[in-house]
Amino acid sequence: MRDFLNGLVRLRRGSWEMVATIIIALGVIMLMQPFALWAFTYSFVTTLIGTVMFIIVSHFPE
Amino acid sequence: MSDPTIDRVAAATPAPVARKIRGLSDRAIAWIFVAPTIFLLLAINIFPLIWTIRLSFTNYRANRLNREPEFIGLRNYERILTDSDIWLNMQATAHFLIWTIIFQVLIGFTLAWLINKKFRGNDLWTTIIVLPMMLSPAVVGNFWKFLYQPQIGLFNYITGFFTGRDPSSFEMLGQVDLAPWAIVVVDTWMWTPFVMLICLAGLRSIPDYIYEAAEIDRASKLRQFFTITLPMVLPFLMLAVLFRGIENFKMFDLVVQLTGGGPGSVTELTSINLKREAFEKWRTGYASAYAIILFVTVFGLASIYVKALNRVKDR
Numbered sequence: 137m138r139d140f141l142n143g144l145v146r147l148r149r150g151s152w153e154m155v156a157t158i159i160i161a162l163g164v165i166m167l168m169q170p171f172a173l174w175a176f177t178y179s180f181v182t183t184l185i186g187t188v189m190f191i192i193v194s195h196f197p198e
Numbered sequence: 199m200s201d202p203t204i205d206r207v208a209a210a211t212p213a214p215v216a217r218k219i220r221g222l223s224d225r226a227i228a229w230i231f232v233a234p235t236i237f238l239l240l241a242i243n244i245f246p247l248i249w250t251i252r253l254s255f256t257n258y259r260a261n262r263l264n265r266e267p268e269f270i271g272l273r274n275y276e277r278i279l280t281d282s283d284i285w286l287n288m289q290a291t292a293h294f295l296i297w298t299i300i301f302q303v304l305i306g307f308t309l310a311w312l313i314n315k316k317f318r319g320n321d322l323w324t325t326i327i328v329l330p331m332m333l334s335p336a337v338v339g340n341f342w343k344f345l346y347q348p349q350i351g352l353f354n355y356i357t358g359f360f361t362g363r364d365p366s367s368f369e370m371l372g373q374v375d376l377a378p379w380a381i382v383v384v385d386t387w388m389w390t391p392f393v394m395l396i397c398l399a400g401l402r403s404i405p406d407y408i409y410e411a412a413e414i415d416r417a418s419k420l421r422q423f424f425t426i427t428l429p430m431v432l433p434f435l436m437l438a439v440l441f442r443g444i445e446n447f448k449m450f451d452l453v454v455q456l457t458g459g460g461p462g463s464v465t466e467l468t469s470i471n472l473k474r475e476a477f478e479k480w481r482t483g484y485a486s487a488y489a490i491i492l493f494v495t496v497f498g499l500a501s502i503y504v505k506a507l508n509r510v511k512d513r
Contacts, residue, residue, distance in 0.1 A: 153505060156501075157501075157502050157505065160498035160499070160501065160502060161502070163495070163498065164495060164498065164499065167288055167495060168288050168289065168291065168292035168295070169292075170289045170292070173280070173282060173285060176279065176285045176288065177279045177280055178279075179279070180275065180279055180491050180494065180495075183494050183495050183498045184494050186498055187494055187497055187498040187501060190498070190501045191501075194501075
């Protein structure tokens with residue numbers, strides 16, 4: 137956990153990729169869940185943010 | 199020592215062309231070779247993608263070519279993401295996706311674990327198990343349509359034999375409660391071998407000495423399974439789950455062959471719905487926005503897939 141937080145502070149690829157992955161997964165879950173229409177509405181924006189973030193942070197140093 | 203083939207090609211090259219090539223740098227020659235591929239990639243992949251993004255902001259209809267498309271901003275996206283029918287299609291896709299992955303992982307891993315044991319006819323069994331994966335989805339769809347026939351279908355007979363129900367009393371593809379499960383069964387039948395092969399690769403990558411060390415430490419078979427086998431196969435399993443997840447999110451052919459999205463719209467997965475919007479209702483702008491939403495989702499999942507793949511490669 138400490139390594140993860142250090143990675144975030146020092147803009148390291150691994151930690152930020154993990155954050156982007158979680159956002160993408162959250163977006164996909166929001167898209168397909170059967171509980172709340174508002175979550176479905178905001179799913180695309182969430183996935184898009186996660187995907188763009190993934191593309192950017194994959195260029196961060198290891 | 200010179201290569202005779204190179205000499206022959208050099209001799210056959212017309213003198214003016216040879217003179218021109220001699221004046222080019224290695225980098226320029228590399229670009230000449232790569233250019234046709236890049237051009238095709240731009241023409242077939244990138245241009246349609248950019249065009250689709252552009253269309254997704256308009257009310258363009260491909261069956262009304264005389265009418266100028268109007269720019270309507272994010273209205274298509276807004277309509278799709280607040281439409282409860284599309285939300286239901288997403289749920290149908292989620293049902294299909296989740297259950298196929300659960301069954302394929304459980305059965306695939308069990309089969310891989312059994313095949314990994316050394317026994318007579320091991321190779322023959324592997325070939326037999328892998329066969330469904332080799333078939334075309336259209337063939338599998340038709341084939342299972344016959345198996346699901348209430349009067350003559352083998353599936354209904356076998357189910358009837360084990361449950362005591364009359365085989366013609368239920369219709370797998372025609373009943374609202376059974377049709378979503380019917381497509382899950384067929385996809386599981388077809389793609390479990392793929393998951394099995396990936397798990398088998400994972401199981402075969404575990405060195406024997408780890409198990410020998412565990413034996414010396416008197417670890418039970420169950421303990422060995424949970425502390426050695428499962429953690430070491432997990433990255434491979436993750437890969438299989440992601441790959442099947444992406445593929446099933448886009449599933450079209452198999453389900454169209456089997457149910458065509460029916461009965462009603464209980465098996466209308468997103469790609470079937472998208473095809474209806476684009477080529478039956480001709481709402482091209484709306485369908486483009488729909489396609490972009492699906493594309494971003496698949497792209498996001500593919501990014502995670504590539505990350506998982508790299509992790510497996512690093513091992």
